Amino acid sequence: MDSPLATVGLPAALAIIMFGLGLSLTVADFARVARHPRVVTIALACQLLILPAVAFGLVLLFDLPPLLAVGMMVLAASPGGTTANLFSHLYRGDVALNITLTAVNSVIAVVTLPIVTNFALGYFDPDTGTSMGMQFTKVLQVFAIVLVPVVIGMLVRARRVDFARRMDRPVRIASAGVLVLVIVGTIAAESENVGSYLADVGAITTLFCLASLTVGYWIPKLLGADKRQSIACSMEIGIHNSTLAIAIAISVLGSVDIAIPGAVYGVVMFPAAAIFGWLISRGRGSGAASTLPIPHEAERAAEKH
Numbered sequence: 673m674d675s676p677l678a679t680v681g682l683p684a685a686l687a688i689i690m691f692g693l694g695l696s697l698t699v700a701d702f703a704r705v706a707r708h709p710r711v712v713t714i715a716l717a718c719q720l721l722i723l724p725a726v727a728f729g730l731v732l733l734f735d736l737p738p739l740l741a742v743g744m745m746v747l748a749a750s751p752g753g754t755t756a757n758l759f760s761h762l763y764r765g766d767v768a769l770n771i772t773l774t775a776v777n778s779v780i781a782v783v784t785l786p787i788v789t790n791f792a793l794g795y796f797d798p799d800t801g802t803s804m805g806m807q808f809t810k811v812l813q814v815f816a817i818v819l820v821p822v823v824i825g826m827l828v829r830a831r832r833v834d835f836a837r838r839m840d841r842p843v844r845i846a847s848a849g850v851l852v853l854v855i856v857g858t859i860a861a862e863s864e865n866v867g868s869y870l871a872d873v874g875a876i877t878t879l880f881c882l883a884s885l886t887v888g889y890w891i892p893k894l895l896g897a898d899k900r901q902s903i904a905c906s907m908e909i910g911i912h913n914s915t916l917a918i919a920i921a922i923s924v925l926g927s928v929d930i931a932i933p934g935a936v937y938g939v940v941m942f943p944a945a946a947i948f949g950w951l952i953s954r955g956r957g958s959g960a961a962s963t964l965p966i967p968h969e970a971e972r973a974a975e976k977h
Contacts, residue, residue, distance in 0.1 A: 692761075692843035694825015695836040702768050711897045715773055715905040718887050720780065723909065724748045724788050726883050731796075734876045738797035742925075743933035744876065745792035747917045749785045750934075751777040755942075756911040763949040765903035771822060773908045789920070869936045877937045878944065885910030885948045903952060911945055914938035 727748035731741045752774050760770045829836035888909030893902040917934030921927055 691821040691825045692839065692846070694822035694827075695829050695839050695843065697768055697771075697822065697826050698829065699826070702772065708901075710895075711769065711892060711901050711905070712772060712776065714892050714895050714897065715769075715888070715908060716777060716780070718891055718905070719752065719773075719777055719909050720784055722887055722891070723884055726887070727880055730876050730880055730883075736873070736876065737929075739927055739929035740873055740933060741796040742789070742792045742927075743917070743921060743930040744873070744880070745796075746785070746789050746920055746925075746930060747877075747912055747914065747934045747937055748880070749781070749788035750913045750917045750920075751781045751785075752908040752911060752913065754913070756907040759907040759911060759945050759949055760904045763903050763907070763953040764900060765907060766900040767904065769901055769904040770908050771819070773905070775819065777908075785920070789925075793925075869932055873933050873936050874940070877933055878940050881910060881937060881941050881944045882948070884912070885945060889948075889952055903949070906952065907945060907949065910948070911941055912937060914941070 724745065727744050731744050736744065752770075754774065756774065757767055757770045759765075761767050825836075885906050889902050889906035892905040893899075897905065912934075914934040914937045918931045918938070921931035921934060
C-alpha cells in the first residue's frame with residue numbers, strides 16, 4: 673500500500689489530469705459556484721456529519737476489531753480525493769464545484785479529522801493512549817495537486833481558447849485510460865495482500881463507498897441541486913483521499929492495521945464510482961450535449977473578440 677504508484681505515480685498522474693481539467697474551466701465557473709453557496713454547504717454537511725455517522729454505524733454492524741474500526745473512521749473523516757475531480761469531469765459533473773469542495777474540505781479537515789480520529793481511538797481502542805493532530809503539509813499537498821495544475825490549465829485556456837476546446841475530448845479519453853491503469857496498477861502492487869485485506873474489510877468498505885456515493889448524489893439533489901452539481905457532490909463525497917488516510921495511519925498513528933480500510937477503499941472506490949457515475953449519468957444523451965455548453969456561450973462569444 674506504500675508502493676511508488678500510490679506515493680509518486682498517482683499524484684503525478686492526477687496533477688497532469690488536473691491540468692486537463694483546467695483547460696475546460698473559466699473564472700465564470702467559480703463565480704457561479706460562489707453564487708450558490710447552499711450547495712457547497714449541503715455537500716460539506718454530508719461529508720463532515722453524515723459520513724462519519726454512516727461509518728460508525730457500519731463499524732458497529734460488522735463488529736470490526738478495534739484497529740480496523742479506527743481505520744474506517746479515519747477514512748470517513750478524510751476529505752475528498754483529487755480523483756473526484758476526474759470522475760466528475762468524466763461524467764459531466766460541475767468540476768468547479770468539486771475543486772471548491774476539495775479545497776474547503778481540506779482546510780476544515782485540519783480540525784475535523786483529528787476530532788473524529790481521536791473519538792474513534794477513545795471509543796474503539798482506549799488502551800492505546802494515542803492521539804493525533806493533522807499535519808499541515810498534507811493540506812498543502814492537496815492544494816498543490818489540485819489548484820496549481822488547474823490554474824495553469826485555466827491560464828492556457830484564457831490565452832489559447834481553440835486549443836483548449838480541441839483538447840477536451842482527448843483529455844477525457846486519456847483520463848479514462850489513466851483510471852484503468854490506476855486500478856490495475858494498485859491491484860498488482862498489492863497482489864500478495866489483496867485477498868486478506870478484502871476478507872477483513874472488503875464488504876464494509878464497499879458498502880461505505882456505495883453509501884457515500886448515494887448520499888452525495890441524492891441528498892443535494894433532493895434539496896434542490898441540479899444534475900451537474902449532484903454528480904459533482906456524489907463524486908466528491910464518495911471518493912475519499914485514501915492515500916491521506918493511509919499516511920495518517922502509518923506515519924502519525926504507527927499502525928498498518930489502521931491503514932487497511934483506506935488501502936482497500938482505494939481499490940474498490942474506482943470501479944464503484946465508475947459504475948455509479950455511469951448509472952446516474954445515463955439518459956442524458958443529447959440533452960446533456962445541448963444544455964452543458966449554455967453557461968459558457970456568452971463567455972465564449974466574448975473570448976472570440
